[in-house]
Amino acid sequence: MTYSTLKKDSLAFSLLGAAQAIALVRDGAALPQALTQVFAQSAAPAPTRGAIQDIAYRTMRGIGRAETLLGNLASRPPEPTLLHCLLCAALCLLADVDDPAYENFTVVNQAVTAVSSDPQMAHAKGMVNAVLRRFLRERDALVAVAVKTPFGLWNYPVWWIDRMKAAYPQQWQAILTAGNTAPPLTLRVNRRKTSVAAYLETLASHAITARQIGPDAIRMDTAMPMAQIPGFEDGLASVQDAAAQLAAPLLDLQDGMRVLDACAAPGGKTCHILETAEVDLTALDNNPKRLQRITQNLQRLQLEAKLQLGDASVGSQGDDWWDGQLFDRILADVPCTASGIVRRHPDIRWLRRKTDTEQLATLSAKILDNLWQMLRPDGKLLLVTCSVWPQESEAQAVAFAARNNARRLPAPGQLLPTADAGQDHDGLFYALFQKC
Ligand SMILES: C[S@@+](CC[C@H](N)C(=O)[O-])C[C@H]1O[C@@H](n2cnc3c(N)ncnc32)[C@H](O)[C@@H]1O
Structure with missing residues (x-):
């Protein structure tokens, strides 16, 4: 792919950059990493990086509808993948009549310019022009057809929509809608x-x-x-996020306590705990790169914690990262599918597989059982997930309490993501346990 002939402040340049990022997500990359790669390769200046990011995020939220539209507009699937992604990005911009980012004619012209600039796509400039112009002429009718399918209406994988319906028969539409709003x-x-x-x-x-x-x-x-x-x-x-700010107060911290933040990176909740009370805090994570991000956050906020690289699912015999001293409080912000934060990370829905939930719930159960051994009698453990799937959240909490005879204390439980003015937060889950 070549950016060389395009002006760096043009929409064509941004469309091409966004299309490349979307293509990387289709290959399994997370969107933030994909964007970092595109920014480095394209040497895009800061305002253009903002535009590329905005188009890529809009497209992740609308690609189900865009792909449905494209299926109805193009006689055969556009090749290469970059062309498919560029057409989807342009269709997302043109379909967004409530919050248009650019004039329609600019989007069409610049999409054609972007395609023409790339030797691998230049053959398709006539097709791109024809598809986008036809979309504009017949927009209402084409969208009316696309939204007849759940994929085209909701912009989530069909298994995700079905699972949400089953888990939340009353609220599933509001949850899916909230996930498609900009946070x-x-x-x-x-x-x-x-x-x-x-x-x-x-x-x-x-x-x-x-x-x-x-x-x-x-x-x-x-x-x-x-x-x-x-x-x-x-x-x-x-x-x-406002929901993530509930962890520190729920821990009921007092100065001098020994606290373990067991899945701590990048350290959002670690720092809030340290801003709240003078505690002796160990921040554990098994990912060295992510652990560095805790260091950066602590430095910026001028806070101190013991950082520990280690696996929270092992070590309760005092033979690994743990020194054998019991903790007064444990925060277990366990790894999960992140299905509750899709409005902030719209790529997650496209990257997850149906089977991830079970695998992550099994790992989290192991982590929780291990951490429980490190808690002092009367101490409290707070389970947090950023998932709305019950298997990772309420069902996990119920099974954990039963296995360990843990006393459940009041906590918010499942917070459903909503986007109304008075109650704006991500979809986190909180369960608090006390050791008898
Ligand atoms: C939901 S994130 C934590 C977010 C963090 N508490 C915050 O508020 O910024 C989960 C973290 O768990 C870490 N993790 C996953 N498996 C782990 C394990 N077995 N032991 C320790 N950390 C683990 C991941 O690297 C990730 O950083």
């Missing part, structure tokens, strides 16, 4: 350095409007890059 930017105010009221004033002095939606949580009215968040580098605030 708000939610911050956690660092109470060690400032207060919510004072930080809201700081924002107001920068003409930024926001409102409080939790004890430390504020929702920005408009999203912005992290680097532009006032006081971010000085550790006044961190980016964290």
Whole structure:
């Protein structure tokens, strides 16, 4: 693929970059990593990177409908894959009549320009022009046909839609809809350095409007890059969803406690715990790269924890990463399918396989049983997942309590992702246990 003939600030350049990222996701890459690769290869300047990212995220949210439309518009599947992805990205932009990012004619012209610039796709410029123009002429009728299929209507794999219906017969449509909305930017105010009221004033002095939606949580009215968040580098605030900010208060922390954050990276909840109380905290993760991200977050916020590389599913005999001393509190934010945070990570639905849930639930059960051995009598363990699949969440909690005779304490349980103004959070699950 060549970007060389395209202007770096053109929509053609951004469409091509987004198409390449989408093609990488189709090959199994996570979208953030795919975008990092595209940014490096294309040497896109910052504003263009923003445009590529925006188009790629929009496309991940709308690709079910785009592929359905394309199936009805093109006489045969477009080849190569990059061409297919570019057409899907252009169709997503043209189909979004509620929030159009570009003029229709610009999208069509620039898609043709992008295709013409690439020797592998140039043969298809006439087809791209014809398909996109026909879509614009017959948009309502074509969309009406596409949304007759669940895939074209909801933009999720069919197994995902079926499973959501079975798990939440009343709310499945609202949950799927919430997963297709762009998430708000939610911050956690660092109470060690400032207060919510004072930080809201700081924002107001920068003409930024926001409102409080939790004890430390504020929702920005408009999203912005992290680097532009006032006081971010000085550790006044961190980016964290409102639901994720429930973990630290639920742990019922007191100064001096020994706390284990067992699946800690990148450290969002680790840092919130340390902002909340003076505790002796061990942050464990089995992924060395992700562990580095905890270090970066701790440094920015000027907090301290013992970082430990290790496997949370082994070690309760004091023979691995654990020194054998019991913990007062354990946070088990276990690995899961992340089915509750698809609005922030719209690629997840396309990357997961149906069988992942069972595999991850089995691993998490092993982690939980192991961690339970490390908890002192009367101590508390908080299970967290960012999944809405009951197998990973409520069913997991029930089975764990039964296996270990654990006392269940009040906790929010399954938070369903919604996108209404008063209750905006991701789909996390919380269960709290006490050792008898
Ligand atoms: C849901 S994420 C944790 C998010 C984190 N608590 C936060 O709030 O920023 C799950 C983490 O578990 C880690 N993990 C997966 N399997 C693990 C294991 N067997 N032992 C320790 N960590 C594990 C992953 O590397 C990942 O960083």
